[in-house]
Each structure stands twice: as C-alpha cells, then as structure tokens.
Amino acid sequence: MPRNGVRVRYQEAARGLLRSSVLDVMRELLTERDWSKITLGDIAAGAGVSRQTLYNEFGSRSGLAQAYALRLADDLVDHVEAGIVGNVDDVHVALRDGVANFFVDAAVDPLVRSLVAGEAKLDLLRLITLDAGPLLEQATGRLSRAFQHSWMAMTAAESDVIAHALVRIALSYIPTPPSPERDAPTELSVLLSPYVEAVRAARAQR
Structure with missing residues (x-):
C-alpha cells in the first residue's frame, strides 16, 4: 500500500x-x-x-473558460521565469525576453485572436478585464516566488510589488495589443527593471 x-x-x-x-x-x-x-x-x-x-x-462552462484564461496567465509566468533563468544578473534582458516571448505565444492563441478581432463574447472578455482577479492573484503569486527564489533574491514584499505590476500591465495588452511601431516588451522592461536594480543595489550596500 x-x-x-x-x-x-x-x-x-x-x-x-x-x-x-x-x-x-x-x-x-x-x-x-x-x-x-x-x-x-x-x-x-x-x-x-x-x-x-x-x-x-x-x-461549469464558465469555470472551464476561466481555467483556460488562468493558463494564459501561467504562460506569462513561465516565460518570465525562463527569462530570469537564462539571463543571470541582467534584469533588463530577463524581463524583456520573458514578456516578448509571452506576447509571441499569446498572439497565436485562438482565444486571444478572437478577443483582438472583436469576435469573443463579453463573458470571455470579462475574464481578462473586469473579472481578472483570479488571474492576477495566481500569476502574481507565482511570479513573486520566482523573484524571491532566483538570483534576484527579493523579499516577499519587494517581489510582490513588481510581480503585480508586471502581470497587470502584460495582461492588459491581450485585448489591446501594442501597435507594430512600439516595442512593448522593451518599454515594459525599461519601466520596471530599475526597481529590481535599486532593490539589489540597496541590499549590496548593507
């Protein structure tokens, strides 16, 4: 037994x-x-x-749809985790590559394509907008742990700040993708990586 x-x-x-x-x-x-x-x-x-x-x-049927949307959020975390593992000590590239690879995969997802085309029904759109709480919570928690248990070595409070911001912003691009002339992954990394760098620098001075 x-x-x-x-x-x-x-x-x-x-x-x-x-x-x-x-x-x-x-x-x-x-x-x-x-x-x-x-x-x-x-x-x-x-x-x-x-x-x-x-x-x-x-x-229920809506529960199944939510599980599908949750997997999209998990895909974001998986890509950012891979970016962290593959770019030790380079915060900017780690975040940029993670978000960029997520956008590439999301662009060919059939549910995302229907959202972008305006073909998806309101109940599906709500899953990543008005009713996105479960997605944000799950992805933020997972990504926060990735920041804590990697070379970034952030505290729970520090990692929660950037994880929540990154997840919220990245998921907001799903129904409204950036225009072709904008490099959204680089812009997002430029915005968020200074926070991680400042945290790491402060810790090194202690």
Whole structure:
C-alpha cells in the first residue's frame, strides 16, 4: 500500500494531466469555431472523458473558460521565469525576453485572436478585464516566488510589488495589443527593471 504522501502526489499529477488535456482540446476546438458553438460534450469527447468529469473538475462552462484564461496567465509566468533563468544578473534582458516571448505565444492563441478581432463574447472578455482577479492573484503569486527564489533574491514584499505590476500591465495588452511601431516588451522592461536594480543595489550596500 503506497504511503499517503505518494498517493496524494499521484492524484495531483493525474489531475494536472487531466486539466492540461482538457484545455489542449479546448484550444484546438477554438481554432475551428467560436466558443459559443463548442459544447462541453465536444470537449469531453476530445479529451476522452465524461461530461460529468468536466463538471467535477471545472464546475461549469464558465469555470472551464476561466481555467483556460488562468493558463494564459501561467504562460506569462513561465516565460518570465525562463527569462530570469537564462539571463543571470541582467534584469533588463530577463524581463524583456520573458514578456516578448509571452506576447509571441499569446498572439497565436485562438482565444486571444478572437478577443483582438472583436469576435469573443463579453463573458470571455470579462475574464481578462473586469473579472481578472483570479488571474492576477495566481500569476502574481507565482511570479513573486520566482523573484524571491532566483538570483534576484527579493523579499516577499519587494517581489510582490513588481510581480503585480508586471502581470497587470502584460495582461492588459491581450485585448489591446501594442501597435507594430512600439516595442512593448522593451518599454515594459525599461519601466520596471530599475526597481529590481535599486532593490539589489540597496541590499549590496548593507
């Protein structure tokens, strides 16, 4: 009989795989047709699970849509984390590359494309605007931990400030992308990196 800790980790891994598979199917279906024309039955069939499994995991159709939006926010954190790991001691490039790579991926996401084209329904638009609280909270928390546990070595309070600002600003570009003549990732890095540099400089003088 496996120990409880092993069983819990297995259950968490299985749940993560289920959510990932379902959201991948949802993304694929969104490339073919509008969200309003996609049923939970379509998604369940594509993922090889029952509709009841979807309800158990996501609660409702809106819960599934929110989970998809949350994964967009997680993508931002993943890219910024990669930028931090790949650019040790270069705050400007770390933030610039992280945001730039997120924008590249977001630009081809079917949900984002429908938002930019003005085709998405209000309920989807609200997920990243008026009802974006869960996205901001999850992404800010994850990114704050990345700033704390990397070479930036910021405190919880310090990292929360920049993490919240970066997430809020970066996500605001999803429904209203920057014009082609603006280098938004560089501008965002120029705006935010001095804060990290100042924090690190102050710590070095102590």
